Amino acid sequence: MSDTVASRVPAYVHSLSPYQPGKPVSELARETGIPESKIIKLASNENPFGMSPKAKAAAVAALEEGARYPDGNAFELKTVLARKYGVGMEQLVIGNGSNDVLEIATHAFLSPGTSAVFAQYSFAVYPLATIARGARCIQVKAKNYGHDLDAMLQAIDQVTRIVFIANPNNPTGTFLPGNEIEAFLAHVPQDVLVVLDEAYTEFLPAEARYDSIAWVARFPNLLVSRTLCKAYGLAGLRLGYGVTHPEVADLMNRVRQPFNASNVAQAAAVAALEDQGFVETVAENNRLGMAQLTEAFAKLGLEWIPSFGNFVTVRVGDAVRVDQSLLAQGVIVRPIGGYGMPEWLRVSVGLPEENARFIAALRQALA
Ligand SMILES: *Cc1c(COP(=O)(O)O)cnc(C)c1O
Numbered sequence: 001m002s003d004t005v006a007s008r009v010p011a012y013v014h015s016l017s018p019y020q021p022g023k024p025v026s027e028l029a030r031e032t033g034i035p036e037s038k039i040i041k042l043a044s045n046e047n048p049f050g051m052s053p054k055a056k057a058a059a060v061a062a063l064e065e066g067a068r069y070p071d072g073n074a075f076e077l078k079t080v081l082a083r084k085y086g087v088g089m090e091q092l093v094i095g096n097g098s099n100d101v102l103e104i105a106t107h108a109f110l111s112p113g114t115s116a117v118f119a120q121y122s123f124a125v126y127p128l129a130t131i132a133r134g135a136r137c138i139q140v141k142a143k144n145y146g147h148d149l150d151a152m153l154q155a156i157d158q159v160t161r162i163v164f165i166a167n168p169n170n171p172t173g174t175f176l177p178g179n180e181i182e183a184f185l186a187h188v189p190q191d192v193l194v195v196l197d198e199a200y201t202e203f204l205p206a207e208a209r210y211d212s213i214a215w216v217a218r219f220p221n222l223l224v225s226r227t228l229c230k231a232y233g234l235a236g237l238r239l240g241y242g243v244t245h246p247e248v249a250d251l252m253n254r255v256r257q258p259f260n261a262s263n264v265a266q267a268a269a270v271a272a273l274e275d276q277g278f279v280e281t282v283a284e285n286n287r288l289g290m291a292q293l294t295e296a297f298a299k300l301g302l303e304w305i306p307s308f309g310n311f312v313t314v315r316v317g318d319a320v321r322v323d324q325s326l327l328a329q330g331v332i333v334r335p336i337g338g339y340g341m342p343e344w345l346r347v348s349v350g351l352p353e354e355n356a357r358f359i360a361a362l363r364q365a366l367a
Pocket of ligand 1: 097166169197199228229230235239240
């Protein structure tokens with residue numbers, strides 16, 4: 001290789017492929033000539049209701065202070081979160097989305113020579129963030145498209161510093177009962193950080209819920225990661241948080257960007273967390289929409305993976321071809337060939353009329 005700047009970049013950076021996001025509505029409009037208003041996007045597990053009107057009002061008001069740096073310590077937001085969960089402010093890490101929380105954890109705990117353990121068919125950011133630190137990925141074979149906790153425990157080696165668990169999992173929507181995660185935590189070596197990524201926890205039915213935040217007091221190597229970007233609808237503003245032992249939070253706060261969460265996102269988050277009624281409406285719509293989608297899959301004779309998130313993964317055969325047909329009809333969903341599931345599409349639950357349009361387009365695509 002010649003002496004270019006690129007030639008000096010570590011091989012692990014060259015080995016990365018960028019995260020593949022859902023296709024933006026504006027892009028499909030440009031490509032097909034379909035007006036944006038006629039396109040539906042069910043590709044990125046976004047909130048079909050947008051954000052709570054109270055959150056939006058707070059965000060708009062916060063724009064007034066947009067020329068000032070935000071509170072880098074997020075005092076008001078941390079106060080609300082600490083009260084909500086009965087934890088200390090020193091146990092909190094605020095992120096520019098929970099993606100940032102995951103990244104910050106890898107910055108603090110991974111380096112070349114270390115490893116991270118995660119499941120096959122789990123969130124794409126785990127390998128991305130691990131490889132970007134020069135650390136090794138230990139990917140553990142999935143069990144029924146979800147996490148095999150026994151195998152993950154076995155996979156932890158001398159240099160493992162992080163285990164990632166997404167519960168519910170993305171892109172498959174599988175779920176592990178709380179008691180299984182609690183038993184797992186009791187067996188993980190104390191010097192391995194368990195990142196419990198609960199981006200979809202607000203969508204869980206009451207009977208599936210468990211109190212992971214309460215475990216933080218017992219397991220100083222646990223980081224619970226949550227987000228305002230899914231059920232609370234702040235995906236574009238970006239706001240996530242981690243709850244963990246004060247020592248872990250302190251280390252993470254040293255490596256994060258000082259102003260990683262904008263003043264607009266922080267203000268919206270404070271208002272959103274205080275509007276639980278909105279989240280309940282969102283979760284109820286999700287339950288109904290999930291039934292609408294899976295009943296249609298059953299009628300079409302399609303296999304799907306029962307999901308605990310705000311999306312469902314369905315087996316359509318040649319997913320690239322079906323996806324092309326859906327796009328031509330103005331419907332954006334997510335092919336997950338990049339996750340090693342080339343026959344499957346992941347579709348986010350939308351509003352009833354969006355789900356109906358997707359179902360009609362899917363029927364057409366399969367005909
Ligand atoms: C969407 C998602 C996230 C991150 O979302 P943010 O928008 O960065 O908060 C994290 N983990 C999983 C499993 C997700 O699906």
